Amino acid sequence: MVDLVSQYKKIKTEIDTAIQDVVVSSAYINGPDVKHFAKELEEYLDVKHVIPCANGTDALQIAMMALNFKPGDEIITASFTCVATAEVMALLQLKPVLVDVDPDTFAIDCDAIERAITPRTVAIVPVHLFGQCSNMQRVMEIANERNLYVIEDTAQAIGAEYTLSNGTTMKAGTIGTIGTTSFFPSKNLGCMGDGGAIFTQNDELAQRIRIIANHGQSVQYHHDDIGVNSRLDTMQAAILRIKLRHLDEYCEARQRAAAFYDQAFGKNPKLKIPTRQEHSTHVFHQYTLVLRGVSRTALREHLESKGVPSMIYYPIPLHMQKAYTDPRYKHGDFPVTEDLCAHVISLPMHTELTNEDLAHITSSVLEFVNR
Ligand SMILES: *Cc1c(COP(=O)(O)O)cnc(C)c1O
Numbered sequence: 001m002v003d004l005v006s007q008y009k010k011i012k013t014e015i016d017t018a019i020q021d022v023v024v025s026s027a028y029i030n031g032p033d034v035k036h037f038a039k040e041l042e043e044y045l046d047v048k049h050v051i052p053c054a055n056g057t058d059a060l061q062i063a064m065m066a067l068n069f070k071p072g073d074e075i076i077t078a079s080f081t082c083v084a085t086a087e088v089m090a091l092l093q094l095k096p097v098l099v100d101v102d103p104d105t106f107a108i109d110c111d112a113i114e115r116a117i118t119p120r121t122v123a124i125v126p127v128h129l130f131g132q133c134s135n136m137q138r139v140m141e142i143a144n145e146r147n148l149y150v151i152e153d154t155a156q157a158i159g160a161e162y163t164l165s166n167g168t169t170m171k172a173g174t175i176g177t178i179g180t181t182s183f184f185p186s187k188n189l190g191c192m193g194d195g196g197a198i199f200t201q202n203d204e205l206a207q208r209i210r211i212i213a214n215h216g217q218s219v220q221y222h223h224d225d226i227g228v229n230s231r232l233d234t235m236q237a238a239i240l241r242i243k244l245r246h247l248d249e250y251c252e253a254r255q256r257a258a259a260f261y262d263q264a265f266g267k268n269p270k271l272k273i274p275t276r277q278e279h280s281t282h283v284f285h286q287y288t289l290v291l292r293g294v295s296r297t298a299l300r301e302h303l304e305s306k307g308v309p310s311m312i313y314y315p316i317p318l319h320m321q322k323a324y325t326d327p328r329y330k331h332g333d334f335p336v337t338e339d340l341c342a343h344v345i346s347l348p349m350h351t352e353l354t355n356e357d358l359a360h361i362t363s364s365v366l367e368f369v370n371r
Pocket of ligand 1: 195
């Protein structure tokens with residue numbers, strides 16, 4: 001699905017030197033690279049504060065802790081997402097309120113958000129799934145009208161851009177109250193281990209986030225809040241500084257691969273290619289087709305026999321997961337999500353796909369689909 005080795009080989013000298021420098025400095029925790037990386041990412045995103053942390057799940061949890069949510073507070077999020085989004089809510093005893101997604105863009109359905117709002121609602125968490133922004137214009141309008149916080153889960157969409165109706169173009173994760181991201185190796189900006197970050201334009205909130213991520217202490221050994229221990233390793237920061245310089249070119253490589261897939265599959269009635277969200281760019285964390293009248297299991301077996309990997313993101317909707325069973329929800333409550341979970345397939349998507357690879361993948365898919 002990804003080829004991190006070929007990507008590494010192209011920047012091997014820079015990466016090896018950066019790692020070596022960290023090893024020799026022995027500043028493994030909170031070394032200078034962590035600050036430098038945060039500053040560089042702030043510039044790239046045009047956001048006032050980037051606070052690095054240990055992973056994208058922690059980023060979500062810290063964001064929710066910093067906003068002082070109380071047990072029982074309701075947070076609206078999409079039913080078609082990675083478990084992390086709801087997991088942190090459960091850990092903080094918040095109440096995830098799931099809503100369905102748009103069948104075309106897979107983004108949180110804004111009409112459904114409006115219907116789900118109650119007096120206990122405190123926030124909306126749009127997930128910028130597969131690499132494009134949710135309908136942030138509508139999400140922000142709804143949130144502003146009802147005084148709700150917005151936490152953008154940008155783990156899959158770092159670098160994507162959204163243009164608001166006033167003409168301002170902003171990077172994913174910098175529009176809401178807080179943005180969160182992950183530097184898991186296979187994400188669009190991936191390190192060589194775990195990593196994550198939190199973004200905000202708000203000075204006070206940034207200060208709270210820093211304190212919470214650091215054991216709740218503003219001054220060493222003075223703990224004013226209950227916090228967590230969540231840091232980005234210096235070595236990961238050093239690696240990310242190098243990869244950040246390549247992020248735009250990585251996005252373009254993904255977009256080129258997506259255009260190749262679109263060209264090959266666009267006219268096939270059995271394959272629905274990714275629908276682009278209006279006013280957003282797409283950085284293609286995943287290239288995900290919806291199959292119509294094709295057996296997904298059989299297609300995957302055929303692809304495997306041709307040496308083509310494929311994945312299902314996500315096979316089971318959140319409300320059908322054992323740990324998240326809830327009397328409020330039953331099978332059939334989120335028909336779009338349930339349909340997508342049964343019919344989506346993601347093809348290899350990364351920065352190193354050659355035209356030869358893409359030709360092999362597309363012909364292998366079409367060979368089966370057109371049988
Ligand atoms: C990967 C991912 C996360 C979690 O990131 P980790 O760094 O693995 O903790 C959260 N949300 C979404 C949408 C993701 O894709």
